[in-house]
Amino acid sequence: MANNLSEIKRLKDLTGVGxxxxxxxxEESRGDFDKALELMRRRGLTKAxxxxxxxxxxxxxxxxxxxxxxxxxxxVNCETDFVARNEIFQNLxxxxxxxxxxxxxxxxSINDVPKEARDKILDELTEKAKREKKPENMxxxxxxxxxxxxxxxxxxxxxxxxxxxxxxxxxxxxxxIAKLGENIVIKRFYRVSLGMN
Numbered sequence: 001m002a003n004n005l006s007e008i009k010r011l012k013d014l015t016g017v018g019x020x021x022x023x024x025x026x027e028e029s030r031g032d033f034d035k036a037l038e039l040m041r042r043r044g045l046t047k048a049x050x051x052x053x054x055x056x057x058x059x060x061x062x063x064x065x066x067x068x069x070x071x072x073x074x075x076v077n078c079e080t081d082f083v084a085r086n087e088i089f090q091n092l093x094x095x096x097x098x099x100x101x102x103x104x105x106x107x108x109s110i111n112d113v114p115k116e117a118r119d120k121i122l123d124e125l126t127e128k129a130k131r132e133k134k135p136e137n138m139x140x141x142x143x144x145x146x147x148x149x150x151x152x153x154x155x156x157x158x159x160x161x162x163x164x165x166x167x168x169x170x171x172x173x174x175x176x177i178a179k180l181g182e183n184i185v186i187k188r189f190y191r192v193s194l195g196m197n
Contacts, residue, residue: 004031006079011036058084059187064097072100074189079182092184098162101171105156108186109170113151122147144148156186 004026011022011033022040023076030036059077076093083089099105125143134142152158157170167175177184 005114007033008030011029011040029125053135060084060090060093060109062090062093062097064094064101066101069194070101071192072189073096074100077185077187078180083180083182083184088176088180092172095161095163095172096156096169096186096189099159100156100173102162102187103156103159104191105159105189106154107151108189109157110148110151113155118147120134121150125150156189 007026008019008022011026022036025036025039026033029039057077058079058081059075060075062070062072062074064074065152069177074093074097076089076096078084078089122143125146129142157168157173159169161167161169161172164172173184173186
């Protein structure tokens, strides 16, 4: 069950933890690989959050071109040149580039949404709720939920990863931070579509 060496190794490879930690997670989850992976993701996120304060001055600029119609340039930073040259990091940058092509986000995170843009959508959603005759005392809560959903769809970090809808781009980033042992930051991106202004 939990002592299955191939499952332990697979969990170790996916999360970047040691064999002992992977074995312990499988034992705690009674051999359920998916539960063990979720447990390790949660633990990895804690490790990743500790690293998030560290400075990132290295990295790479990744590009992706889809059918010569949509192109993306993305800057992803890490702490050292050693990690920037690592295949895991380079594949992460490629995955992020493909995500941007597929989902067309406007912002990296919810914190990047300008106040003016937020206020404009807030006003529109409030007017819509009033037109729909929602209960007056419920409007602020309804609007806040709709506002968050509206912008989460437009923010790269909160989007479901196109290759694995169970995790967000932020989760993917934190997994790679745990695996590589360095802080990783998506600094900026540009997406160009043929024929679009």
